[in-house]
Amino acid sequence: PYAVVLIPQFIMVARDFKLANTWVALIVPPLFNSLGVLFMRQSFSMMPDDLFDAARVEGVKEWRIFLFVALPLARPMLAALAIILFLASWNNYLWPLLINSQPGSMTAPVALGTLIGLTKVSWGGIMAGAVMLTVPMLVVFVLLQRHFIAGIAAGAVK
Structure with a gap:
């Protein structure tokens, strides 16, 4: 579970790398997760x-085999993984709340969470914000739907 790696990841990013309150701290850590390793390992192990x-x-070196044979075959799986990671990162609330303490650079879900107060909840603002947060994801999915379905189908059992 994500809660297991959250505190060590925060300590590493904030204290060791001193990247708290930066965009790098919001973007880079979610890219390196076990789902990506599992997806890509399965993709490469299914290749003949x-x-x-x-x-x-033919005398091709290993790195060229990787670049020109394996990666083109893994392109649908990479596209599906990119969509899944983008969706997870877009919807992430806890990591941006923890790593970013500046009000001016809040992510959209964290900014939406600020509409809930102790005594008052702005339901109209929350619903409008939820629609605004959904539209970009729908656009991304519609534009990349072909790659997403091809990547998921490539990982299916034959």
């Missing part, structure tokens, strides 16, 4: 070894 063996017979 015959393709790699044929490239080796």
Whole structure:
């Protein structure tokens, strides 16, 4: 669970790297997670070894095999992973709340959370903000739907 890595990740980013209240602290840590490792490992393990063996017979070095054989085959899975990670990062509330303490640079979910006060809740503002937060994700998904479905289907059991 995310709660297990939250505090060590905060200590590493804020104290060791001194990146608190920066955009780098908001963007980079969510990119490195176990879901991406699992997705890409599964993608590469499903590729036929015959393709790699044929490239080796042709005298291609390992890094070129990775760049010109494996990565193009993994493109649908990379696109699906990018969409999933973007969605998770867009909806993340706890990490931006913890790492960013400046009111002027709040992420959209954190700013939406400020509309809930101790004694008053601005329901109209919350609902309008929720719609505004949903529209960009719908646009991204509609534009990249073909890649997302291809990537998810590539990881399915045959």
